Amino acid sequence: MSGLLGRHEFQIDAKGRVSLPSAFRRAVSAHPLVLLQWQPTHLDLFPRETWNEIRKNLLAHRKAQRDGGAYLRGITSNSFEIEPDTHGRIRIPGWLRERAGLEDTVLFVGALDRIELWRPDRFEAHLCEREGDDDDFAVQIFG
């Protein structure tokens, strides 16, 4: 598989449901997903494999630090397990929608091992803002 790619804009209906892009739906098969916020700009939706890795990292971090799991709880309290319905739709809980500024439209952005959920205009702004910042890396990456 090539990883999760592309952008797809979908509507949130009156009951708070959104379709997962069908391309992503096939890719993540039937397992539940984890939706959370760890960056202020958007939400991340993790397939099972990726989440297992991250969960391991979170637990290791809690053991290593002295703060009694403060970072972990900051993350998990903003997390939610997502199980698509029979039509491949998901529900985003209100408190997460607010945090990401999602109103009636969601932009799904594929990011190889995860799916990002953006407020469309915010995503455009984010791209513009960084325009040209990374030209040095480009050559290293694409040779």
Add this chain to the structure above:
Amino acid sequence: MSGLLGRHEFQIDAKGRVSLPSAFRRAVSAHPLVLLQWQPTHLDLFPRETWNEIRKNLLAHRKAQRDGGAYLRGITSNSFEIEPDTHGRIRIPGWLRERAGLEDTVLFVGALDRIELWRPDRFEAHLCEREGDDDDFAVQIFG
């Protein structure tokens, strides 16, 4: 399973009962849970698996330290076995409620292998207070 996730705010009724969030109820199946306080800010509710691990650690500590028994008894004396009723509700003993400042509302916070019980306003304050402290860890954990 993805671990215990999310935040859920529930009322304590006139008889001192609170519903366990249904998401958590399913996750911990039918086994009894252990509720205790080991951090001043909140209470922790441990599923069977997690508690077995912790109990092992407590006993090991008592054996290893000269006055290890003191720590153990400090913990166990603030502990309580919880068994949800037929509707999935639990009762929090008064002395534990006081210690965590719980009055009429409980905020349940999922923390992967345990459930934390917070006084809602205290939790908000706790999150704000740490805002931005951990930005360095974020990249290590989430890649």
Add this chain to the structure above:
DNA sequence: ATTCATCCCATCGTATCCCATTGAATCCCA
């Protein structure tokens, strides 16, 4: 006898399931 916990039943609101509709992309065959 009085207090308190447990059980049972009732209610209300919301999330979930199921079916229907629309439109677009794909397939098939001439």
Add this chain to the structure above:
DNA sequence: TGGGATTCAATGGGATACGATGGGATGAAT
């Protein structure tokens, strides 16, 4: 290669099941 038929994806709405909460009744303990 064009045009019609067919499948699939995205969305909407009604019905149903389940979750959250309240209150009365039963039973145990002091």
